[in-house]
Amino acid sequence: MPDTLQIVNPANETVIASVALATVDHADEAIARAKEAGPAWRMVAPADRARLLRRFAEAVAANAEELAQLETANMGMPIGASRWCATGVADVLHYFAGAIDKHTGSTIPVAGGIDMTFHEPLGVVGLITPWNFPMYMASWKLGPALATGNTVVIKPAEITPLTTMRLGELALDAGIPEGVLSVLVGTGAEVGWRFVTHPDVRKVAFTGSTAVGKRIMSGCADQVKRVTLELGGKSANIVFADADVDAAAAGAPGAVFDNTGQDCCARSRVLVQRSVFDRFVEGFEAAAAQLVVGDPTDPATAIGPLVTAAHLAKVRSYTDGVRATWTGEAPSGSGFWHPCMLLTPDDPSSALWTDEVFGPVATMIPFDTEEEAVAIANDSVYGLSGSIWSRDIGRALRVARAVEGGALSVNSNSSVRYATPFGGFKQSGLGREHSMHVLDHYTELKNVFISMT
Numbered sequence: 001m002p003d004t005l006q007i008v009n010p011a012n013e014t015v016i017a018s019v020a021l022a023t024v025d026h027a028d029e030a031i032a033r034a035k036e037a038g039p040a041w042r043m044v045a046p047a048d049r050a051r052l053l054r055r056f057a058e059a060v061a062a063n064a065e066e067l068a069q070l071e072t073a074n075m076g077m078p079i080g081a082s083r084w085c086a087t088g089v090a091d092v093l094h095y096f097a098g099a100i101d102k103h104t105g106s107t108i109p110v111a112g113g114i115d116m117t118f119h120e121p122l123g124v125v126g127l128i129t130p131w132n133f134p135m136y137m138a139s140w141k142l143g144p145a146l147a148t149g150n151t152v153v154i155k156p157a158e159i160t161p162l163t164t165m166r167l168g169e170l171a172l173d174a175g176i177p178e179g180v181l182s183v184l185v186g187t188g189a190e191v192g193w194r195f196v197t198h199p200d201v202r203k204v205a206f207t208g209s210t211a212v213g214k215r216i217m218s219g220c221a222d223q224v225k226r227v228t229l230e231l232g233g234k235s236a237n238i239v240f241a242d243a244d245v246d247a248a249a250a251g252a253p254g255a256v257f258d259n260t261g262q263d264c265c266a267r268s269r270v271l272v273q274r275s276v277f278d279r280f281v282e283g284f285e286a287a288a289a290q291l292v293v294g295d296p297t298d299p300a301t302a303i304g305p306l307v308t309a310a311h312l313a314k315v316r317s318y319t320d321g322v323r324a325t326w327t328g329e330a331p332s333g334s335g336f337w338h339p340c341m342l343l344t345p346d347d348p349s350s351a352l353w354t355d356e357v358f359g360p361v362a363t364m365i366p367f368d369t370e371e372e373a374v375a376i377a378n379d380s381v382y383g384l385s386g387s388i389w390s391r392d393i394g395r396a397l398r399v400a401r402a403v404e405g406g407a408l409s410v411n412s413n414s415s416v417r418y419a420t421p422f423g424g425f426k427q428s429g430l431g432r433e434h435s436m437h438v439l440d441h442y443t444e445l446k447n448v449f450i451s452m453t
């Protein structure tokens with residue numbers, strides 16, 4: 001019998017489910033089934049594959065409330081955010097259904113004939129996802145992987161598997177053939193690593209921590225296996241004095257505290273031009289105090305618990321004994337609660353300033369010049385997301401071009417739209433999710449020359 005894992009609601013520490021953990025043997029069986037299903041799946045006519053993906057999307061939309069409730073119970077995500085994610089999963093699947101017959105090759109005139117290019121599916125792809133946005137992250141990979149004719153084995157983070165398991169059932173109900181999509185709930189060390197080492201898995205698409213991403217990348221090197229990585233972040237929120245400072249301050253707490261800070265795009269380093277620093281801090285604190293913390297099933301709640309006791313201990317290891325400029329409320333009693341905090345560190349080289357804390361902790365420092373702001377923003381091993389707030393469009397564009405980050409926004413804290421590319425510079429990742437660009441990461445480009453002689 002396989003080992004089982006108890007699934008715990010982080011808001012109240014009750015056990016909500018018990019799941020059997022897959023082993024390496026189970027992974028091997030699922031990979032073999034995916035390999036077997038591959039030739040038929042890649043030959044499904046594009047319009048039919050699109051229809052199946054749309055039916056999958058419609059099944060998700062029809063079951064969105066159940067998925068949202070499961071996510072909230074398993075991960076502690078406030079229900080409003082879980083509902084947004086469930087709708088987002090359906091939207092992502094619809095987008096990639098529509099992309100299938102638009103990912104076209106080209107014909108290239110050459111001497112003596114003509115060249116044609118084809119986007120060939122890779123075969124079996126192994127998808128590994130994190131616990132912070134379980135179903136949403138799964139859809140970012142399932143959509144393009146299936147649309148391009150690959151078969152898939154997916155391993156959610158074992159502590160938050162429930163919505164991905166349900167997505168697997170909905171895919172089958174929608175008519176996605178057996179073997180095309182298998183969900184394996186297992187540990188990273190066993191099942192995740194098997195995706196890396198198994199010779200029939202042609203690509204690993206990973207979202208998770210930079211430390212694990214590095215290991216996966218080096219494991220894939222052995223077989224020159226395709227790999228894409230969506231990793232950590234420590235994004236900067238840069239506010240110039242010429243911005244709508246009140247709007248920037250009002251949005252800044254949500255930009256780091258949403259999902260209790262467990263967000264790769266969290267703008268956890270706030271850089272504010274010195275002349276408006278005090279005013280900004282005041283606005284930040286006022287807005288942060290409005291965020292409702294507590295029961296994640298209450299639609300009014302903005303901030304829930306952290307995901308596990310172990311993660312709470314990790315966040316506390318950063319914040320224990322630290323003097324905060326502002327500290328929010330947090331429920332006492334059961335659950336993995338950590339208050340939201342604003343820190344204005346004296347030492348910007350401290351771990352709080354440099355590490356991805358992945359908790360509800362904002363750090364804020366003043367800057368004087370545009371050049372200094374860019375230099376501070378880029379002084380990080382990460383380069384994922386971030387914001388620039390300024391009414392001077394020239395400055396906003398200069399800074400957006402200079403900041404090393406893959407998903408930036410101006411006068412906004414938005415990072416993710418399925419029609420636009422998303423991904424990291426530097427140690428925040430390799431490759432892109434979303435948009436037509438991601439389709440190239442799930443296909444090989446083949447060139448065929450046809451002689452005209």
Ligand code: NAD
Pocket residue numbers: 128129130131132133137155156157158186187188189191192193207208209210212213215216229230231232233263264265356358384424428429
């Ligand atoms: P993690 O790296 O601990 O785990 C991610 C996944 O990898 C899990 O499914 C885990 O079981 C698996 N895993 C662990 N060890 C493995 C191994 N040796 N081989 C194969 N698989 C293994 O990350 P996490 O704590 O679940 O997620 C949080 C991290 O994810 C944060 O760093 C966050 O920034 C990052 N993240 C990035 C993005 C992005 O798009 N850039 C999105 C969400 C989360």
